[in-house]
Amino acid sequence: MATGFDPSGRLPDIFLNTGTSSFTQFLSAAAPELLPGRRPLPPGLNAGDVAPHGTTIVAIATSEGVVMAGDRRATMGNLIASRDIKKVHPADAYSLIGIAGTAGIGIELIRLFQVELEHYEKTEGAMLSLDGKANRLAAMVRGNLGAAMQGLAVVPLFAGFDLSPVDSARAGRIFSFDVAGGLYEETGYEAIGSGSLFAKAALKKKYREGVSTEEAVRLAVEALYDAADDDTATGGPDLTRKIFPVVMTATANGTHRLSDEDITTVAEQVVSGRMENPGG
Amino acid sequence: MQFYASPEQVQRDRSEYARKGIARGRSAVVLSYEDGILLVAENITTLRKISEIYDRIAFAAVGRYNEFESLRRAGVRMADTIGLTYDRRDVTGRALANAYTQTLGAIFSETQKPYEVEICIAQVGATPEQDELYRIMYDGSALDEPGFMAMGGQAEAIANVLRERHDVAADLPTALALAAEALGSVGGENGQTRTLEAKQLEVAVLDRRRTGRTFRRIADAALTTLLGHQAVPDADLGETDAAPPAPADAKPTESAASEDTE
Numbered sequence: 001m002a003t004g005f006d007p008s009g010r011l012p013d014i015f016l017n018t019g020t021s022s023f024t025q026f027l028s029a030a031a032p033e034l035l036p037g038r039r040p041l042p043p044g045l046n047a048g049d050v051a052p053h054g055t056t057i058v059a060i061a062t063s064e065g066v067v068m069a070g071d072r073r074a075t076m077g078n079l080i081a082s083r084d085i086k087k088v089h090p091a092d093a094y095s096l097i098g099i100a101g102t103a104g105i106g107i108e109l110i111r112l113f114q115v116e117l118e119h120y121e122k123t124e125g126a127m128l129s130l131d132g133k134a135n136r137l138a139a140m141v142r143g144n145l146g147a148a149m150q151g152l153a154v155v156p157l158f159a160g161f162d163l164s165p166v167d168s169a170r171a172g173r174i175f176s177f178d179v180a181g182g183l184y185e186e187t188g189y190e191a192i193g194s195g196s197l198f199a200k201a202a203l204k205k206k207y208r209e210g211v212s213t214e215e216a217v218r219l220a221v222e223a224l225y226d227a228a229d230d231d232t233a234t235g236g237p238d239l240t241r242k243i244f245p246v247v248m249t250a251t252a253n254g255t256h257r258l259s260d261e262d263i264t265t266v267a268e269q270v271v272s273g274r275m276e277n278p279g280g
Numbered sequence: 281m282q283f284y285a286s287p288e289q290v291q292r293d294r295s296e297y298a299r300k301g302i303a304r305g306r307s308a309v310v311l312s313y314e315d316g317i318l319l320v321a322e323n324i325t326t327l328r329k330i331s332e333i334y335d336r337i338a339f340a341a342v343g344r345y346n347e348f349e350s351l352r353r354a355g356v357r358m359a360d361t362i363g364l365t366y367d368r369r370d371v372t373g374r375a376l377a378n379a380y381t382q383t384l385g386a387i388f389s390e391t392q393k394p395y396e397v398e399i400c401i402a403q404v405g406a407t408p409e410q411d412e413l414y415r416i417m418y419d420g421s422a423l424d425e426p427g428f429m430a431m432g433g434q435a436e437a438i439a440n441v442l443r444e445r446h447d448v449a450a451d452l453p454t455a456l457a458l459a460a461e462a463l464g465s466v467g468g469e470n471g472q473t474r475t476l477e478a479k480q481l482e483v484a485v486l487d488r489r490r491t492g493r494t495f496r497r498i499a500d501a502a503l504t505t506l507l508g509h510q511a512v513p514d515a516d517l518g519e520t521d522a523a524p525p526a527p528a529d530a531k532p533t534e535s536a537a538s539e540d541t542e
Contacts, residue, residue: 009382015354016383023360030357034364115364118493122332122356 023119024112024140036108037144041152048151052081054106056195056227056234057088057098059159059174060207060216061188065251066159066172067213068096069220071195071228072243073235074103083238088246090255092117095133095160096248100193105144106154113137113156130162134175134183142181153179157192161250169210172250195227195234202226202280217247217258221270222280229278237267294394298418301396302343307433307463310340310400310425312408312448313455316487316494319402320459322433323482330484332495334359334371336404338486342432343397343418351380351399373403377414377422385420394418398431404486404494408448434466441465453509456483460507478503485517 014030024035032038041047052074059068070087073080081103088098089110097113099106116136121127128136137158144154159174174186189207191199202223211219221237224245228236237244244267247258258266274280285293308321308329319340321329329348330340333355341348358379359371380399388394395418403412413425428446430438441462450458460481464474483498483506490496496517498506505512 009378010386011354011358011379011383015357016350018350018353023357026357027361031361031365034361111364115360119356119360123353125328125331 021120021123022136023116024136024143026119034112035143036105036112037147039147041147041150046151047147048102048153049077051105051152052076052085052103053233054085054087054100054103054193056191056193056199056224056231057100057157058191058196058199058203058220058223058227059096059098059157059186059189060203060211060220061159061170061172061174062213062216062249063210064172064213065161065249066096066174067216067220067247067249068098068157068159069217069224069245069247070098071224071235071245072238073233075233080235083235083241084243086246088248089114090248090250090257091133091158091160092121092127093254094127094163094250095130095158096250096255097137098157098192099154100157100196101154102152105147105152106156109140109144109154109156113140116140127163129164130160130173133160134158134185137175138177138181138183141177141179145180148179155179155192157190159250161252161254171252191223191227193227193234195224195231198230199223199227213249213251217249217263218266218270220247221245221263221266225270225274226280237271239268239271291389294388295419298388298394298396302398302418302432303434305342305432307430307435307438307466308340308342308400309428309430309438309442309459309462310402310413311428311442311446311455311459312411312413313450313452314408314448315452315489316485317402317404317411317413318452318455318459319400319484319486320456320463321482322463322476322480324480328482330482331356332484332493333376333401334363335368335493336486337371337373337376338402338404338484338495339399340402340431341397341399344395347395348397348399351383351395351397354383355380355401373401373412373414377401377416380416381420381422383420384416384418388419400425400429400431402486404488406488430462437466438462451511452485453506453511456506457509478507481507487514487517489514 027034054074057070068088072084074082074085091097097110155177162171162173165171174190176184176186176190189203206219228234244263247263249256306322310319319330323329331352333339339352355376363371399416401414405411413429415423415425415429428442445458460476464476468474485496486494502512502516
């Protein structure tokens with residue numbers, strides 16, 4: 001719990017200050033140990049091999065918003081650490097976040113980012129703009145730079161439905177990041193993680209501007225199949241265990257995770273297509 | 281020259297000061313109904329008296345705005361910190377009520393000027409019997425209210441109306457009509473009742489049927505319809521609390537400079 005709690009049980013002054021509407025800024029003063037990137041790591045050590053890594057995430061802008069999909073594998077060196085990790089999550093009612101890199105820090109970053117957006121919304125009584133959310137996430141990634149240098153890098157992919165877009169035909173927007181906190185808006189599609197080269201190459205050939213959500217879901221699953229085809233750290237559709245990618249959409253109706261039945265159908269179509277033509 | 285004032289006298293003066301301040305403002309009522317908890321405040325401004333704290337917890341306050349606003353922010357911060365440290369299920373209305381009583385109690389006894397506020401922490405349960413309503417007073421005293429409460433202004437008269445007619449099995453339009461009638465039962469000229477319109481009311485619910493964030497504001501068209509004793513589809517009950525930023529009418533500049541100079 002937060003440091004500096006008054007022995008009387010009274011809320012400490014820092015809680016009652018006007019302060020800011022940013023939860024991470026509040027935590028950095030009230031309970032800095034809760035922030036990733038604030039923990040000292042032993043110098044000179046590369047911690048990259050001791051923690052599981054999450055891999056490929058793809059995002060596609062559609063005519064109605066965005067689709068984001070992630071495979072289910074986490075690896076530790078040559079081992080599979082998890083077969084069913086979820087790396088794509090809703091950030092708030094209209095945006096999605098996926099992570100690649102050190103899974104533990106990534107999941108923590110997602111939780112913190114979700115609270116950050118909700119906290120702002122509750123405090124101010126209004127949602128942040130989509131650019132505001134992306135900038136905030138960039139600052140949080142930047143805060144993790146020290147750990148990233150020691151092998152605990154995490155890079156998110158952020159996409160959402162812009163409720164107040166400059167161009168209403170482009171309400172679905174995608175943002176990518178680098179470990180230093182660089183923020184880049186992408187057009188059309190983007191992928192991150194170890195299989196991203198293959199996923200992006202697949203999308204480059206198949207993506208057309210203004211695809212429908214349904215088509216984009218298929219494209220995303222195809223792209224993840226291609227990533228898994230050539231990258232050992234990316235998991236393909238697991239037909240024996242019925243483990244399929246997590247696919248989420250963000251549209252004017254909010255965020256939505258595709259049901260198990262829906263994604264099973266799409267994944268089985270993709271796999272049976274590959275039975276005939278392995279190259280897709 | 282110092283005059284001696286007994287501790288009792290000091291406390292009495294502070295209490296009277298705080299009570300007068302609270303009674304000057306407009307009132308708010310909170311009550312359980314079939315599908316949740318209804319929070320209604322008489323409020324013609326856009327400065328809110330009712331807000332979301334967490335998934336199933338809401339905050340309502342009367343009195344001085346700057347004082348209850350800082351308490352509200354503290355509550356949101358505390359709830360979000362607990363929720364992040366442990367789990368979302370571990371954020372409870374009772375813990376928040378405890379923190380508020382301690383805080384208001386300390387402010388009342390330690391500072392020259394007490395807070396002129398009265399607040400309600402409402403936590404919606406699976407059934408009306410499991411709802412929790414905590415009233416926290418300016419001096420830190422706390423009460424667990426049975427299904428309904430009124431605070432601020434002529435709270436006692438309003439509570440009497442609620443006491444006679446409150447029914448936890450009522451639907452939303454009925455509960456809202458009762459709340460509006462109770463709030464309008466005082467403050468008219470020559471003791472007459474008033475009929476409150478949509479624009480005079482700030483209304484929100486904690487909807488017990490929802491999962492996750494249950495807080496919904498009810499405003500504008502949906503509120504007018506409900507005040508006309510008609511039901512409103514759930515989907516039209518409004519966003520959690522999120523009026524999104526207004527649409528950008530022109531290309532936003534990337535710096536503080538005007539577009540011409542970019």
